[in-house]
Amino acid sequence: MKKNQDKKNRFQLEYLNSPAVDKVGVEERVARFQTRSIKDASKMQGLKMALNMIDLTTLEGKDTPGKVKQMCYKAQHLHDVLPGLPTVAAVCVYPSMVKIAKKEVAGSGVNVASVSTAFPSGQAPLEVKITDTKFAVDEGADEIDMVISRGKFLSGEYNYVFDEIAMIKEACGKARLKVILETGELATLDNVRKVSDLAIYAGADFIKTSTGKIQPAATMQVTYTMLMAIKDYYDKTGIMIGMKPAGGISTSKLALHNLVMVKEVLGSAWLTNEWFRFGASSLANDVLMQIMKAETGVYQSSDYFSID
């Protein structure tokens, strides 16, 4: 805990200094990422990169072993018509489905990520959240996607939020921790920046925009603000933090714009699924459709792409 206390002290110095974020300026900057020219070989490379960064996700009350198994198969066989495609980075499921998913993707290189801490609201006692996390890890989750207590943050209890993240990080053991900020509930980019700093200092391996249950989710403005927090932390400490925009990225074009942003803000070192992920359920098929268009010259109907 001493180590955490040090970090917390450092964070408190830092977050008092979390820079202000000007929304108009961010919008202008983000617009520039969308005018870069991505076509031909550059587009193909970008699309394959995007496929390999997807956390294929199902997070529904009606999830069943059958549904999860089917999704896991898709994760490893995105479109077998076309040889040489990568797999997705991970499948993302509720803790109760981890064991099944783990078995299905065994040996494929695809990770199993599990949401925890009373996802998506996070409105549960800390002990419950720790138990929830430990359960997912014990079941075999390689990655944990936790939610922060937005209510506590908005009522000014930053220390609570910090300690909670630090404790979940401890409960993760070897699993990598993604901290979901649920930016749609934070209202301002100033808050997004502040929570990004808070989560990074508290021990996040990744910061993630959204649960996918709240709109707006992963807007480019929000992702940009979080990338700047990662950049500042890296410039200060030399430690890389990952980024995962989730929710609302369903087209190849938007995915490529995100990759341009990552390249220009953080550099090419982040352009791997070790450091960047898309949390998405429908993105994969749109990317596949674009790849097939590039290969064959014509768009195919969505019936030619499996929907697991």
Place this chain on the structure above:
Amino acid sequence: MATKKNIPVVEWDYAPSLEGTSHIQLKKQYDLFIDGKWVKPSSGKYFQTINPANEEVLSEVAYGNENDVDLAVKAARKAYAEVWSVMPAAERAKYIYRIARLMQERARELAVIETLDAGKTIRESRDIDVPLACNHFFYYAGWADKLEYAFPNRKVESIGVAGQIIPWNFPLLMAAWKIAPALAAGNTVVLKPAETTPLTALKLAEIIEASGLPAGVVNIVTGFGDTGAAIVNHTDVDKIAFTGSTNVGKIIQKAVAGKGKKLTLELGGKSANIIFDDAPIDQAVEGIINGIFFNQGHVCCAGSRLFVQENVADKVIAKLKDRLNSLYLGNPLDKNTDIGAINSKEQLETINKYIKIGKQEGAEMYQPTCSIPKKGFYCPPTLFTNVAQSNVIAQEEIFGPVLTIQTFRTVDEVIQKANNTPFGLAAGVWTDKGSRIFNLTTKLRAGVIWANTYNKFDPTSPFGGYKESGFGREGGLHGLSSYVKLV
């Protein structure tokens, strides 16, 4: 905590994306546009205009002299007296609207020609120069038949023949700034574009011809400084509007003294961009970049003097350097290019002279590592730190992608330093504190002050300077008032 593992870094490059040039039409040779006709120069002389990005000749342009200017002024006078000043204002408006629409229809052609002739990036000419130029015509067309509402309780009269001389940094946009309000108020025009960038003004002449504007209302006479001097010294010109260097502005003011000519001057600048410690730092860094590297720094209101509060200076400078390395310098026609070509060889020499002076003065220079195309005129974005008010590079207008960085401690200090210059065109203030913005805007001696942004232009907003940056305003109602007599 995750640390850097040995994951191979894969480079991902953008696809080169050159804007096409097959849709543009450039003649091998352009004559003067006088009295609605294309007229050969009386001297028979032509000069070449080149693409500064690769030094290739684009076209030959007529070199107008005193006789040609006299012809143009006579045509303008005749059109003024017989047609334009007596036409119902609503009819005048129709012509101006028509010019605006024709410009919009040919926006892509205008943008590409602007980029070829001036070296500015296609992104800027496509997204900023050309749309803004169209908007100026639209905006002033709206005022043409509402002049008595623009100046309530006054009787509004036109002036007569306006002589207009424009610079090479925003060739089409400056033509629009000058021609649109002049026409709306009922004046006729003799315009001289800059010698390095005459092509879009000549394209505009073609558009004006196609619009059916009565002959002689707008005349375009290309040439060099002596051509401009002939316009300034012509006894039948009622108003001179000049945008360009402070030196030439002073010569013009001397020349028209005591002649009863109205005069507006929009001259140089050395504008301060001021960053406080509570500013949105990352957006401020973008604003600094946009302030000084927009159009390769060929901007009279460029934020060329950066003032950073000392307690955040290291951070801001580190971020600036970092950001410079993600800028793409190269072929201005490539849609990915952020920094294009310097407008001319002469200007590149001037910039390099100042860079040399800066180094000799002991200022610390930083340039990112970027490959410079072999042909053409290019200058990498350049920062100078360790700069004081006394440095030449912090005092004189460089008109290139060169930024000087000074630090300050208190609000009063930075106001003093920002005002401590012969110029007074623009300034930028970056802070999260609204009250501080208002405090500074009242105390900074500059015509335009931007808060938490920089280099934003709009036809409705007046633009112009204090002190050696000139007098008179362009844009908005203020811009219109320079072209009317209020009786």
